Amino acid sequence: xxxxxxxxxxxxxxxxxxxxxxxxxxxxxxxxxxxxxxxxxxxxxxxxxxxxxxxxxxxxxxxxxxxxxxxxxxxxxxxxxxxxxxxxxxxxxxxxxxxxxxxxxxxxxxxxxxxxxxxxxxxxxxxxxxxxxxxxxxxxxxxxxxxxxxxxxxxxxxxxxxxxxxxxxxxxxxxxxxxxxxxxxxxxxxxxxxxxxxxxxxxxxxxxxxxxxxxxxxxxxxxxxxxxxxxxxxxxxxxxxxxxxxxxxxxxxxxxxxxxxxxxxxxxxxxxxxxxxxxxxxxxxxxxxxxxxxxxxxxxxxxxxxxxxxxxxxxxxxxxxxxxxxxxxxxxxxxxxxxxxxxxxxxxxxxxxxxxxxxxxxxxxxxxxxxxxxxxxxxxxxxxxxxxxxxxxxxxxxxxxxxxxxxxxxxxxxxxxxxxxxxxxxxxxxxxxxxxxxxxxxxxxxxxxxxxxxxxxxxxxxxxxxxxxxxxxxxxxxxxxxxxxxxxxxxxxxxxxxxxxxxxxxxxxxxxxxxxxxxxxxxxxxxxxxxxxxxxxxxxxxxxxxxxxxxxxxxxxxxxxxxxxxxxxxxxx
Numbered sequence: 025x026x027x028x029x030x031x032x033x034x035x036x037x038x039x040x041x042x043x044x045x046x047x048x049x050x051x052x053x054x055x056x057x058x059x060x061x062x063x064x065x066x067x068x069x070x071x072x073x074x075x076x077x078x079x080x081x082x083x084x085x086x087x088x089x090x091x092x093x094x095x096x097x098x099x100x101x102x103x104x105x106x107x108x109x110x111x112x113x114x115x116x117x118x119x120x121x122x123x124x125x126x127x128x129x130x131x132x133x134x135x136x137x138x139x140x141x142x143x144x145x146x147x148x149x150x151x152x153x154x155x156x157x158x159x160x161x162x163x164x165x166x167x168x169x170x171x172x173x174x175x176x177x178x179x180x181x182x183x184x185x186x187x188x189x190x191x192x193x194x195x196x197x198x199x200x201x202x203x204x205x206x207x208x209x210x211x212x213x214x215x216x217x218x219x220x221x222x223x224x225x226x227x228x229x230x231x232x233x234x235x236x237x238x239x240x241x242x243x244x245x246x247x248x249x250x251x252x253x254x255x256x257x258x259x260x261x262x263x264x265x266x267x268x269x270x271x272x273x274x275x276x277x278x279x280x281x282x283x284x285x286x287x288x289x290x291x292x293x294x295x296x297x298x299x300x301x302x303x304x305x306x307x308x309x310x311x312x313x314x315x316x317x318x319x320x321x322x323x324x325x326x327x328x329x330x331x332x333x334x335x336x337x338x339x340x341x342x343x344x345x346x347x348x349x350x351x352x353x354x355x356x357x358x359x360x361x362x363x364x365x366x367x368x369x370x371x372x373x374x375x376x377x378x379x380x381x382x383x384x385x386x387x388x389x390x391x392x393x394x395x396x397x398x399x400x401x402x403x404x405x406x407x408x409x410x411x412x413x414x415x416x417x418x419x420x421x422x423x424x425x426x427x428x429x430x431x432x433x434x435x436x437x438x439x440x441x442x443x444x445x446x447x448x449x450x451x452x453x454x455x456x457x458x459x460x461x462x463x464x465x466x467x468x469x470x471x472x473x474x475x476x477x478x479x480x481x482x483x484x485x486x487x488x489x490x491x492x493x494x495x496x497x498x499x500x501x502x503x504x505x506x507x508x509x510x511x512x513x514x515x516x517x518x519x520x521x522x523x524x525x526x527x528x529x530x531x532x533x534x535x536x537x538x539x540x541x542x543x544x545x546x547x548x549x550x551x552x553x554x555x556x557x558x559x560x561x562x563x564x565x566x567x568x569x570x571x572x573x574x575x576x577x578x579x580x581x582x583x584x585x586x587x588x589x590x591x592x593x594x595x596x597x
Contacts, residue, residue: 235545
């Protein structure tokens with residue numbers, strides 16, 4: 025906290041937040057604001073109310089269940105979002121929800137008896153505004169209501185009810201939407217930033233310039249305090265939405281492989297949350313098999329390209345069928361690649377790659393999906409089958425992070441000779457493989473510390489996550505988004521030049537771009553500087569001060585009216 029507050033001069037406030045558990049961002053924003061009310065106005069109290077769950081009717085009282093289903097089915101979400109994000113549907117929704125729910129919502133708000141109402145949810149603006157107006161008329165005490173928009177780059181039209189005292193926004197994009205969709209005047213719009221947890225402001229202050237010597241020293245201290253296996257390695261924080269293990273798991277594999285073949289010593293922190301399945305998979309994952317799988321995939325792709333090229337070089341049907349395909353220079357290169365002893369050192373490549381030398385057909389490559397602790401076979405010089413385990417990699421530094429139930433899995437083998445392949449099929453020897461540790465985090469309670477300790481964030485395009493990363497000047501790689509709602513968040517990051525978007529359907533591209541950043545200090549410095557310019561670590565504090573000042577003014581006016589009304593009653597005969 026930057027300033028000392030004289031508690032004897034500041035009356036307390038009773039604050040009612042309107043929100044719903046349709047995504048963690050709304051509740052997180054409410055809690056960050058509530059915490060600031062308690063800091064700035066000690067003794068203040070707050071409640072959180074889902075007005076539709078408490079006093080709504082179908083379909084309004086099923087918001088949470090509907091959100092869980094739609095967020096797990098992006099195509100359905102996109103359809104519903106587009107259908108409802110129109111002026112016509114807004115009018116229909118307002119009329120119908122007012123008719124069906126307003127009286128119950130008004131009753132719920134009155135039962136709390138708040139001094140001020142703060143909406144942090146788009147579905148809880150228009151009808152609550154009407155309810156607060158009616159309460160003010162019925163009681164003779166003005167009940168102010170404010171909206172805090174928790175989106176960054178795009179927002180649903182339901183956010184922009186015009187009857188609020190002030191609307192707090194985080195970007196120029198939201199300002200434009202508020203003016204065009206809600207006809208809000210500039211005087212009601214306050215652009216501060218997205219409210220995030222107070223700890224991010226603390227960490228932003230302690231970290232300072234993350235690229236400076238002081239900033240790096242603080243990062244090392246944080247990593248040590250968090251119990252990470254290494255404090256001096258590049259650290260990547262990977263987060264994903266939903267409960268599935270698919271795309272998030274693939275991204276982790278791709279990052280591991282890319283760092284290993286590029287010689288980047290790194291720690292990959294994977295936020296699994298309640299996803300015990302993913303956490304267990306990371307614990308059991310055979311990381312040497314992961315690298316072999318990527319090598320196989322690349323060889324397979326190269327072999328197909330070169331076989332196609334060799335086939336195109338055949339000029340007559342006879343040479344295609346007999347000599348040309350297998351005797352041309354391109355094909356000899358392909359044969360050399362596929363028979364290279366260096367490739368045979370990578371488990372399973374010899375067994376899964378073959379060329380039919382008696383025909384001109386493109387060779388088939390059999391691949392198996394990665395699995396744990398695979399037993400591989402290879403023939404020795406006598407034709408005997410030898411069982412071959414995955415023993416070239418050594419796993420060490422397995423440890424638990426106290427606050428996050430973390431498992432770290434590290435390959436620290438120094439004698440492993442790694443190989444990469446150019447587009448022309450030639451083999452490139454990597455003199456020293458990058459040492460990579462993978463740590464599966466459970467439910468994280470110190471996200472601000474982890475983001476400050478990290479060098480890059482890989483995440484879906486959630487507005488809260490982006491705002492938190494920017495607050496601690498952390499570069500962002502976005503890999504997925506909810507259609508409609510989160511598309512504008514990508515623009516916020518890309519146009520802000522502190523990150524890019526690459527779909528999680530292309531995990532290798534994600535990993536390649538992150539690796540480029542990590543190997544370029546100038547690039548990292550530019551990304552970090554741009555992130556810091558778009559961060560607002562003290563947004564929650566500043567929003568609360570603005571709301572608090574206006575609310576206290578209204579409370580003083582209301583109290584004065586009460587005194588006058590009582591005096592008038594006493595003078596009556």
